[in-house]
Amino acid sequence: MFDSDNTSIALLYNVMPRERVRQREIVTRHVLGSKQHMKRFLEYVQLPNYTFASHVEETLEVLLTRHRSTIVEFLSRNYDWFFMEFNSKLLESHNIRTKFHALKVLADMLLHPSSRDVMVRYASSTDNLKIVMNLLKESSWSV
DSSP, X not given: OOOXXXXXXXXXXXXXHHHHHHHOHHXXXXXXXXXXXXXXXXXXXXXXOHHHHHHXXXXXXXXXXXXXXXXXXXXXXXXXXXXXXXXXXXXXXXXXXXXXXXXXXXXXXXXXXXXXXXXXXXXXXXXXXXXXXHHHHOSSOOO
C-alpha cells in the first residue's frame, strides 16, 4: 500500500488506488479480500496527519460504498471481525472528525437496499446500537 512516513508519496499512492477502486470492481475485490489491507486502512485513518488521514477516509469510503454487490459479499463473509474493527477504531475513536465520517460511511453501507440483511444484523446487536446511540448523544456535534 503506502508508507505514512513519506506524506507526499503516501498521498500519491492513496489517490491512485482510490481512482482504481472507483473504476474497477476487481480492485475492490482484491483490497476487500485481504484482512491485512483492510486493517491498514482502518489504522491509517487514525494517523495524526490530517491531510493523510482525510485521504485515507475518502479511499475507505469509496471502497466500502462504490461496488455494492462486492461490499455486501465482503460484509456477509467478514461481518464479525470487520465491524469489531470498524466500531472500535473508527466509531469509538477519540477524533470527532473520524467518528463523524465513520458514521456517514456506516449509513451509506447499511442503508442501501442491497445491504438489508447486513443492516438487520448490525441493528440487532445491542453493542452496535449502544455505540450509535452514544454518538447521537455527543454534544460536540450534531448529526
